[in-house]
């Protein structure tokens with residue numbers, strides 16, 4: 001797995017080039033430097049990391065018989081292979097600051113790109129909005145340069161090409177694969193994650209591998225997506241000339257109930273003056289999306305004007321690239337798929353909504369960044385608020401609903417179990433019991449259901465229930481305690497936290513702490529860091545580990561959370577479920 005730094009500009013679209021004869025190119029800005037991804041590596045043999053007091057000098061390492069395998073630029077250090085004797089010899093050199101073994105590291109859980117984190121508001125990965133909707137089976141068509149259908153972090157349901165002699169599953173540009181990852185990179189242990197990991201992703205190749213196409217190829221792509229009944233179309237493309245055919249095609253797709261999301265364009269100026277939103281974003285039937293930065297400002301390239309409808313993260317966006325790779329791009333092309341993903345999440349949580357209702361919810365729940373409306377439209381698209389607005393919506397009056405209520409208690413003692421989960425199987429309805437073990441779930445449509453109650457250390461139980469309109473159905477559960485843990489489980493005392501260091505890595509936007517950790521034990525399973533303020537978990541990160549020893553680094557943060565004393569809790573867990581925790585305080 002590699003995270004690439006792209007040092008060249010990617011030419012995106014000049015769809016009107018062939019038609020109008022005028023040169024009309026838009027460029028995705030080159031990414032800013034300093035964006036890094038987490039790398040996981042396995043190290044064996046006599047490998048060391050060598051720090052220098054000044055700049056790295058490979059000759060010093062080679063002078064003691066070592067071999068430099070990598071020279072870093074972010075720190076004055078090299079990675080090298082050498083004997084322990086050579087490492088000792090190096091330590092005597094005044095130009096050497098330190099020599100340390102190159103620890104074995106295990107795969108971190110995937111990186112959550114900042115833009116994904118941002119559109120979920122205060123939620124931490126794994127976002128609780130995903131408990132309601134992950135975009136389940138909502139179709140999203142990516143009209144772009146194609147999508148690498150073999151990418152490890154993408155699942156492509158199908159596609160079509162409207163560019164001669166090309167295939168939708170091949171993306172020689174990388175643009176379409178990057179856009180697709182922001183919508184739908186899988187929530188697995190790899191790479192990155194998208195806004196809506198469970199959508200049905202379709203590749204519609206309307207641009208060549210060089211990143212250009214024609215109005216004809218784009219219109220043919222819209223036509224295909226509409227014929228397939230794919231509800232959401234993302235168009236991270238555009239030009240600066242109006243086209244009757246393109247306008248009519250967008251209007252027809254919208255009239256047929258499809259939601260069209262497009263990048264506003266990268267023709268903005270630093271002052272944000274003027275009306276320079278491109279086409280098709282400029283059409284009333286299309287949601288025009290501008291680009292925001294990690295500081296919640298408008299990206300200086302982001303097109304402005306009265307047609308800008310929403311803004312979303314678009315500067316320095318990490319996502320998927322062809323060949324199982326990952327990289328950082330900037331552009332309104334990167335902002336648009338955040339909105340397409342939010343739309344898919346909202347729509348999937350109630351497929352009875354119309355496209356215009358989904359559009360209105362995106363507007364109503366957008367976060368006002370305090371920018372002018374020509375820059376941000378209604379504001380920044382918010383997945384958490386949009387889905388909450390949908391799932392909290394009152395059911396239609398002709399759709400009778402009832403209430404399910406009861407208690408969950410301990411079968412032996414009869415006392416209520418607090419915090420037990422009650423789920424109406426096959427629906428999004430669920431509840432957690434209160435201190436007396438009681439629960440109540442409202443607005444369940446009439447019908448027969450299976451309902452499951454579960455709680456930690458208890459055996460889950462499933463019972464049938466029939467819900468009638470305007471009535472309360474009572475359903476009580478009595479749960480039996482689980483048997484004691486398997487006696488073969490590793491002993492708790494064998495787990496230990498060997499390194500637990502906190503470093504203040506705050507920046508102006510975020511109070512942030514870097515957690516360096518090393519743990520040991522038998523059959524390790526996971527290591528979790530939690531950032532706690534006033535008893536509330538603000539952020540957390542979990543790494544899957546295995547074997548008998550592991551080390552790594554976590555980064556925890558709280559937006560604008562400076563000037564507080566935080567607790568950081570580190571927990572190591574083994575495969576038997578045993579765990580050991582340690583908590584430290586840090587002022588950020």
Ligand code: CA
Nearest residue numbers: 186188190192
């Ligand atoms: Ca992933």
